[in-house]
Amino acid sequence: MFECLSLLTTEPDTAMRNTLSLLLLTLSTTAFAAGGHSHGKAELDIALDGNTLTLALEAPLESLVGFERAPKNANEQERVKKAAEKLRAADKLFVISADAACKLQSVKLASAVIDPALLGEAPAANAAGAKAAGAKEEGHADLDGEFxxxxxxxxxxxxxxxxxxxxxxxxxxxxxxxxxxxxxxxxKLNGKSRTLSW
Incomplete structure (x- = not known):
């Protein structure tokens, strides 16, 4: 799938490149997620298109907050809020080559079982639909982030x-x-080997 991204550098239309880049990132993350949900692990896709660097994270909620469902009490809601605060400080979590002078532009966080407000996002347009979607993922819910x-x-x-x-x-x-x-x-990155270089 990533082979297609190399074609983006020759496409003259920037809007088309951005659209294709995001589409391929989405497909890649979806395809990888189909391989299985695994506690303690996360998936990170990184795409550089022009001067825009996009990172797409998919992680089991268990790996970030210790449970995989909607929070049941104020303590669990606070854990979700703190996790979201950490993720919103993405320039500390993802350190890019210093010479590139990259600055964080935006962060989007989403989970089918978490109220968007707890993640610092605008309320869902269809809250009932979001809860219905979350119900079928109750056992293995993820948190997705775009940085x-x-x-x-x-x-x-x-x-x-x-x-x-x-x-x-x-x-x-x-x-x-x-x-x-x-x-x-x-x-495959871990606490001792944290850098993907190219």
């Missing part, structure tokens, strides 16, 4: 160091994949 950085020198983006392990003690491994004009790269 967008704007890089002044995108050619200098050569690595991303993942510091999620410091923020989330239950997280043991991140399967990371990157796609850029330089090709596709992958690594």
């Amino acid at each position: 967008v950085f704007r890089c002044d020198k995108p050619a200098a983006v050569k690595s991303v160091t993942v510091n999620l392990f410091d923020a989330f003690s239950l997280l043991q491994r991140v399967d990371a994949r990157a796609a850029s004009a330089k090709g596709q790269h992958a690594a």
Whole structure:
């Protein structure tokens, strides 16, 4: 699937490249998720398109907050809020090659079983629909994050160091994949080996 991303560098229409890039990231994450939901692990897709670096994270809620369902009490709601606060400080969790001068532009967080307000997002347009969707995922719910950085020198983006392990003690491994004009790269990251380089 990432082979298709190399075609994006020759496409003249930037809007089309961005659309294709996001579509491929979504497909990649969906395809990887079909491989299985595993506690202590997360998936991270990284795509560099022009000066936009997009990171897409999919992690079992268990790995981030210790449970995989809607919070049942104020203590659990607070755990979700704290996890969301940590994820919103994405420039500390994902350290990009310093020479690239990348700045965090946006963060989007979502889970089928968590109220968007607890994640710092706008309320869902169809709250009843969100609860219905969450009901069928009650046993294995995930949290998805999209982190967008704007890089002044995108050619200098050569690595991303993942510091999620410091923020989330239950997280043991991140399967990371990157796609850029330089090709596709992958690594299994952990607390001792945190950097995907290319």
